[in-house]
Amino acid sequence: MSDRQVYMDHGATTPVREEVLEAMLPFLREQYGNPSSVHAKGRAVRSAVENAREKTALALGANTEEIYFTSGGTESNNIALRGAAKKQKKPGHIITSVVEHHAVLDVCRDLEKEGHRVTYLPVDSSGLLDPAAVEKAITPETFIISIMAANNEIGTLQPVGEIGAIAAGHNILFHTDAVQVTGQLPVDVKKLQVDLLSLSAHKFNGPKGVGALYRRKGVKIDPLYRGGGQERKLRPGTENVPGIIGLSRALELSVEEIPRKTKTLQSLRDRLIRGLLKIDDVVLNGHPEKRLPGNVNVSFKYIEGESILLGLDMQGIAASSGSACSSGSLDPSHVLSAIGLDHHTAHGSIRFTMGWGNSEADLDYVLDKVPGVVEKLRLISPMGKSV
Amino acid sequence: MSDRQVYMDHGATTPVREEVLEAMLPFLREQYGNPSSVHAKGRAVRSAVENAREKTALALGANTEEIYFTSGGTESNNIALRGAAKKQKKPGHIITSVVEHHAVLDVCRDLEKEGHRVTYLPVDSSGLLDPAAVEKAITPETFIISIMAANNEIGTLQPVGEIGAIAAGHNILFHTDAVQVTGQLPVDVKKLQVDLLSLSAHKFNGPKGVGALYRRKGVKIDPLYRGGGQERKLRPGTENVPGIIGLSRALELSVEEIPRKTKTLQSLRDRLIRGLLKIDDVVLNGHPEKRLPGNVNVSFKYIEGESILLGLDMQGIAASSGSACSSGSLDPSHVLSAIGLDHHTAHGSIRFTMGWGNSEADLDYVLDKVPGVVEKLRLISPMGKSV
Amino acid sequence: MYNEKVVDHFNNPRNVGELADADAVGETGSFKCGDTMTLYLKVKDGIIEDVSFQTYGCGAAIASSSMLTEMVKGKTLEQALKISNQDVADELGGLPPLKLHCSNLAADALHNAIADYRSKYEAGKTG
Amino acid sequence: MYNEKVVDHFNNPRNVGELADADAVGETGSFKCGDTMTLYLKVKDGIIEDVSFQTYGCGAAIASSSMLTEMVKGKTLEQALKISNQDVADELGGLPPLKLHCSNLAADALHNAIADYRSKYEAGKTG
Numbered sequence A, B: 001m002s003d004r005q006v007y008m009d010h011g012a013t014t015p016v017r018e019e020v021l022e023a024m025l026p027f028l029r030e031q032y033g034n035p036s037s038v039h040a041k042g043r044a045v046r047s048a049v050e051n052a053r054e055k056t057a058l059a060l061g062a063n064t065e066e067i068y069f070t071s072g073g074t075e076s077n078n079i080a081l082r083g084a085a086k087k088q089k090k091p092g093h094i095i096t097s098v099v100e101h102h103a104v105l106d107v108c109r110d111l112e113k114e115g116h117r118v119t120y121l122p123v124d125s126s127g128l129l130d131p132a133a134v135e136k137a138i139t140p141e142t143f144i145i146s147i148m149a150a151n152n153e154i155g156t157l158q159p160v161g162e163i164g165a166i167a168a169g170h171n172i173l174f175h176t177d178a179v180q181v182t183g184q185l186p187v188d189v190k191k192l193q194v195d196l197l198s199l200s201a202h203k204f205n206g207p208k209g210v211g212a213l214y215r216r217k218g219v220k221i222d223p224l225y226r227g228g229g230q231e232r233k234l235r236p237g238t239e240n241v242p243g244i245i246g247l248s249r250a251l252e253l254s255v256e257e258i259p260r261k262t263k264t265l266q267s268l269r270d271r272l273i274r275g276l277l278k279i280d281d282v283v284l285n286g287h288p289e290k291r292l293p294g295n296v297n298v299s300f301k302y303i304e305g306e307s308i309l310l311g312l313d314m315q316g317i318a319a320s321s322g323s324a325c326s327s328g329s330l331d332p333s334h335v336l337s338a339i340g341l342d343h344h345t346a347h348g349s350i351r352f353t354m355g356w357g358n359s360e361a362d363l364d365y366v367l368d369k370v371p372g373v374v375e376k377l378r379l380i381s382p383m384g385k386s387v
Numbered sequence C, D: 001m002y003n004e005k006v007v008d009h010f011n012n013p014r015n016v017g018e019l020a021d022a023d024a025v026g027e028t029g030s031f032k033c034g035d036t037m038t039l040y041l042k043v044k045d046g047i048i049e050d051v052s053f054q055t056y057g058c059g060a061a062i063a064s065s066s067m068l069t070e071m072v073k074g075k076t077l078e079q080a081l082k083i084s085n086q087d088v089a090d091e092l093g094g095l096p097p098l099k100l101h102c103s104n105l106a107a108d109a110l111h112n113a114i115a116d117y118r119s120k121y122e123a124g125k126t127g
């Protein structure tokens, strides 16, 4: 195994920053009261949680009472979509896209079984959705539109602002899965005209297992869980207090740093793309510019993603792949199929996602090691055309 | 405010033990990989999570693959009941009790709206359910019985083993909300013949926002959320890794210590009960013996619970109450009503729940301060009969 | 939850107990949360000379009761009648929204006490 | 995920490439995950004298291919035919359950190569 470790899988999860952990620690130690308790120990924690809510709202341009803490992005998406569906008196119509995260797509499939109709809009070869197609898909039964702000695999940024305006014009709920974009690029719920927005702390250097749902005031969705009434009944259960504190601190920090960070990451990203494209038979997946600052997704032809990952891993490089073999499922990623990649090209895709902490030196190292890994595998491959 | 702080609200939540935090910290620092990632950083975390699952299973007499991590007791209860209901092809029948936690009771109410029929069995004046009543309530449509192992307010322990045997005899699913009992008294899923069991880490000196659901192998329930397929699809979403590690460590420690701890807590409990009953017009709520080792629940007549709490708080004593005024709702606790307390007696109830860390000295302090708090309020009360 | 003034009135309630020689008594109860309050008044020349209370209720109810007794002492009955539940809460520096209803009993008990007084001593005047 | 032996075979695959003077070639592909493998054999007096492979696939597929080539060298065709996919996985010290199917191509390619050999050189003998 390599001595040097380079983590380029920030799209999967990110390290908790020291400042964030520091903010959390008191709530894993002496500040252990239940925020619902009326005694002093409870009240102190209640006020910390409400302060965290305020910070979170501020970072999104929302009002404090529009923020609901959840256990992560998956739960936020489920509450938004199922909650809206549960509110319907009879089966209705949902508009989404073919490149959504499973936590949207598979909820929609489940809702179809319950009688709802779902339109899965296609994307172009760069992963972009056409807002006009959204408008065209609207029917009198449409009650919600759910389009992700940025794709987790190929990083493509969707025109959510335009879609928000369309939804608002038709008086239809608009939800966006902003899990990948929050803390990376500015998110303003008012500008985006979004009614529901999902985010997850572990994607912006906060802890795992905590997220939030923004719900615009007045938007009506039904809770899925019942219990002690926490989070104003939308998400009952004793609050994950350290997680909530960590989320709000991480969001505060990352939003604060966006102007500087975005530039750094974009320049790392573009340099990595240029470097990788110098290798023979490599294609970039996703949009060349409209993409997450830290996201690089390329396909190495003639070789298979999981073996590339393993080869990179041997060099201490952590990345991820849209290959079936790495996820235990048999089909390649639905996103790569949706942008029209053939089976083999999809299987040879690797995602490098850079984030807080990655440096030019990391990039030097990756650009130094990748060609060797690829060459070695291509020498083994019956399809290669070796380099 | 008092210098001395005595926390006697372990039924609401407990402090995270130092050993537990220590076990968690690596996963809030360098061990930040996503357990689903194939690279080394991911694999290390995956193996820690699976190790935690094994430990958790061991503590319950379960098999490793029967443990599903969740975000807490509320979610575990919701998944168990709704998941079982979702599996039904047509509306069926549920048996539960009137003293369940809201995270069972309110789910049942919601399921009633969806067409299911629910029998809410009564309890006697000590809070005990009659197993024969469970058997009598069974109909051909009954698909699940859900009875809590111990009541969170009055501490009464239900005969879950007997109910488990009845359920098994009728081939009906049996769920128990073991949130209050786990880590306090031995729990063996096989002996209890339980199919589904809920627990929550923050009740046994673990962190808030993480719990588990035991699901016996072969028991079929439908997942409520969809997404990335984590927790073998029953509870998708990136795992709350530090929480899971904390849960398993806390459970391991607390189960290990049960023999010693139970005795200590029972003796503290019985001494506190004796001491409080020396005050005029105080009644014990719940069963004198069949109760959680650390649970004391008494009603102070002629005075109202929230004002007692506040008075105790001024003395640095943290307790809780079944009074409406402390919860913001208007009716007194459904549990106190269910055991037949009149409105005023219910409103004057206070729960002291002792746990890890409480000492005889804490008890001395509480027994020293309570009479004064009660006397002062009774002097103000138009009903008192002052002491 | 409660501000310092509320906590002070809860901890050191003013004018507690029964007034042995009260001229009037007012009772009120909240059906909602079961709180009850009894207010005793001693009136001389239309002025509230002395006042006391007994309250069964939560911290907010007790503090409101205590606050009210301070507010009415020395006032004429006419002035006292103008005191609303909101005035009591305001004088306490505010109460948590969920607790506002608990302060409602104080002014109600006062109004009942004044009505009691008038029915006893000013019966002839009216009508 | 993978044990040391698998990682070793992945990192240092044995007998990689095309055998220029192969007597037989066996190909196989997994429709399920798209993996493909080509196996080359050099046979003398019924004994596998040399062997090589080319594989497109995941780490498990590559390691299985490499392992297989070590297992068959020096074996008679009859002995080689008895090698199953499970044998290859076992020889590797086990594979993760989800990855077992990835090892299936190795023995299949071998069986195809032997069939190829027999159809070319032992055609007369059969039937």
Ligand SMILES: Cc1ncc(COP(=O)(O)O)c(C=O)c1O
Pocket: A011, A071, A072, A073, A074, A075, A077, A101, A103, A148, A150, A151, A152, A177, A179, A180, A200, A201, A202, A209, A211, B228, B236, B237, B238, B239
């Ligand atoms: C776009 C997107 N949505 C939703 C999720 C789910 O978030 P979580 O893992 O916090 O449940 C993820 C990350 O896994 C994601 O990338």
Ligand SMILES: Cc1ncc(COP(=O)(O)O)c(C=O)c1O
Pocket: A228, A236, A237, A238, A239, B011, B071, B072, B073, B074, B075, B077, B101, B103, B148, B150, B151, B152, B177, B179, B180, B200, B201, B202, B209, B211
């Ligand atoms: C008996 C019982 N069930 C369920 C719960 C809910 O657990 P959690 O707060 O972890 O969601 C609690 C505690 O609040 C409880 O005491």
